[in-house]
Amino acid sequence: MADSAVSDAVLLPPRFADWFATRGWAAREHQLAMVAKAREGRHALLIAPTGGGKTLAGFLPSLIELAERPPANSPRGIHTLYISPLKALAVDVERNLMTPIREMGLGIVAESRTGDTGVSRKQRQKVSPPDILLTTPEQLALLCAWEGARGLFEDLRCVVLDEIHTLWPTKRGDLLALDLARLQTLAPNLRRVGLSATVDDPDLIRDWMSPKAGIPDAAGDPGPGPGAGAGALGPGSPPSSRSGSGRDDVGVDLVLGPPGPRPVVEVLVSEGRVPWAGHTAQHAMAEVYEIIKRHRTTLVFVNTRFQAEFAFQELWKLNDDSLPIALHHGSLAAEQRRRVEAAMARGELKAVVCTSTLDLGIDWGDVDLVIQLAAPKGAARMVQRIGRANHRLDEPSKAIFVPANRFEMLECQAAIEAIAENSLDTEAPRTGAFDVLAQHIMGCACSEPFDLLALYDEVRTAGPYRALTWEDYEAVVDFVSTGGYALKSYDRFRRIVKGADGLWRARTADTVRRHRMNVGAIVSAATLNVRIAMRGGKGGRKIGEVEEGYLEVLDPGDTFVFAGQVWRLVGVTGVDVLVSPAPGADPKMPSWGGSKFAISSFLADKVRRMMSDENAWTVLPTDVREWLEAQRDRSIIPAPDQMLLETFPHGKRHYMVVYPFDGRHAHATLAMLLTRRLDRLGIGPLGFVCNDYAMAIWALKPMDGLDLADLFDEDMLGDDLEAWMDESFMMKRSFKACALISGLIERRMPGAEKSGRQVTFSTDLIYDVLRRHQPDHLLLRCARADAASMVIDVARVGRLLARVKGKIRHAALNHLSPFAVPMFMEIGRERAPGGAADMMLAEAADDLIAEAMS
């Protein structure tokens, strides 16, 4: 292209152009576009698929600037800061970055700084900073809370935010946004660069990462923030970029990489059948194994750790060829995960069974297939996972979906359509959490004294906090200072105090030290170390970590699968779970609730449409098609805008099965609220069960005569919800996370680390007391917001109720329907865990199916 040859010459200094040439490359258009943005001093968001040279595109402008920079007489601070969501990624990028620096002889110092970096290196980095520092949001928060932060960052020219699409809608993203605002104050000329995978709405990320000033509060209209420049692009800018998009200009230009070829995605229908129910896809394991054998390296993605352990076991049972198949999930010891990753990088593995822990991470060129076991749950996550296969831009990635049951078959088909149309799940704009803000304000006070009003203006240049009101801001500052209690008894114990100069600072050096030990916004469930039991009741080698909840279902003597082997629980001492190997034992497989995704609204919508469109059934396997036809003949197939509700007797009970297709979290919340209502109506509800597609409630009395419009009225989300939520364990869990992040409770204290166990107990006591005496306390507001959005998906229940208003299709049946069969199998599963359930299920399933299909 003539144009790009011209801009090449203008944009790339000879040394860089030569380097590309000697490698036999040409700089890609989006890489040059990023250099152009830098020359114009514009913030930029680059969206490109994996393998598109995205990281180099992010660093290229900094490398050029550093190479052209005249030598300094005095030492300088950091020039470019790179932030990655994973520390492994920061280390890997450091390694990759060294290649061009070395080959071009640039003399640029690039170093990573993570939790694993040694103390002496960290100290040296503070005294003589590298030109490029690669780190994580948590390490950045720590550096920002350091008293030398100003000197370290005042020369900062560029911050590169990698995999920004995974960070921005989270509390870690809130923390990062606040630290970006801080950095911009310290270094007003700082340029922000975001690197993202394909997303549905890039404007959300542009808005999130923009430094534009806050939305005016009633107090008055603040002036334009730093860096919010004019919108017009200079002439000659590449065609693939734009500066605005109809919304007001946020000062962040969008650069699009080449889209790359469409991935090739298939659905595996093992031996032409899809099971009625289940989540493990056990039926297809033999075929999955054969497929792994035929490929170079396969990533087998699952949705939960339990599924990962299960699939790994099943594959090894079939592994007569002793293929190197490994396991990777968040509960394995870090060293073990690193070993798997290293073996993978060396190309030694045939397959890795993994959870979302490998959604992101370092590039493995050798992966030529991604298998998704069980339903994808979201189109965006699927695209990310599929992108892990074949990190070469010119070849399509290849993926196979393996649905575990019939509803999942519909979901897989919907996901394939979505990927083909390149339409992805949408996210809502992010509102920053108060607990994170509290942590940040404390961090600011630890770094240097701050002015209340100036910090307010600065905080509101952070995307998620742009609409923060002065009232809420003051409440957070008061919380940081005195705890924010109506009873003002802690005024003398303030953590931050206002000095005679009008500035706020940390009260004591001890407060500062303790804050720095507790920085971060990742609160994982309390975890316990799994260790091999030694003589004398002591714990030996650590084999991994489990969430506390995992143990709730296990008793000493019980066997379970962990890290790919069968273990017997010996006992628990402190934070250690002691186990002994139990090879060959039939494990009592505990259900593992952790990290389950719910189906996205976007996919659910597609599933509803596909189900109601008989023409779309032709792509489905015969047994699934027959199942849909039987449902049509014996009950109802609802229109896409309708919600099906079936009532029927079964055994000695009466059932109501509802099919909103709105994900397990929303369903569980709705079922809980409906149960309360049915109880008040004297129906005598006995229990309920939910999955991603439907919920079933059973009761003593029939429910076909109920006023359904009344039952599903939106007022359900009022008092009923609040009363239920405040009592629920979910609130206690959310409160604990907020208490930890905000600094009310300390995870680490000088000298001793609190075990998760102790923390669990004391935050519950605090929650109970606070709820009774100050129900509107900042942290309770924060915990309620978290529980509503993250755990029980209240917003989605609200949308569900609004959507189905006047659209409930009631089928009063005299026996269960084909659609209800999977729900009934879930009921069986809930009651009798382990092998007994499978036997029961096998017998019961035949009867159920006979009843539904007769």
Add this chain to the structure above:
Amino acid sequence: MTFTASLCGGVAMAVNGTQVILKASGALYVPAADALLVADLHFEKGSAYALRGQLLPPYDTRETLTRLERAVDACAPRLLVFLGDSFHDGRAEDRLAPDDAARLAALASGRTLVWVVGNHDADGPRALPGEIIEEMPLESLVLRHEPLPGVQPGEVAGHLHPAARIAGRGGRVRRRCFVTDGSRIILPAFGAYAGGLNVKDAAFAPLFMGRPLAAALGTDQVHAIGWKSLVGD
């Protein structure tokens, strides 16, 4: 050991021959002496943490007081005995909010308060009414803060904050509890912020000859639970 359910959800039994009632509030009532016993209130634990920079909600004292007033109102005893660690530390009494201190003092009207001292409050209160004592005989019982090892017939103590964890259908629950073998008894902690120590912990082993029984505090009821149903943490 024999138990009978008492009115108001408690459990009636004999400890070393003296009839006592284990109340759902966590208090122990001794009818023969018309005495109510409570252990480990840890008043001002919240402000003790605040002193060190952790600003826990300052409502623990009034929460504990409300519970205590309710327990006292329920049986209007002549004698109210605190079994030690009533205050979280030596300076806690000075940190009491004036209205909380007044409520506490009001409990002394029409009855005698006895402050058995504990390891957290070795000197007892200075300004509040009541007698301060190391240990105290009552009927065939002896009241002290920290249980002594070996056989101690009639000992009523606190200090250990016993809690029971029970595995049942539908999950597990962890509750504060009494622990007794009919010869001695350990009371649950009464304070709002007092944590609990699992009765399966080694600290309880030297105190009982056989397997003791845990009486767990339900919402309005005390549940006697056999050793076999208890699980460790």
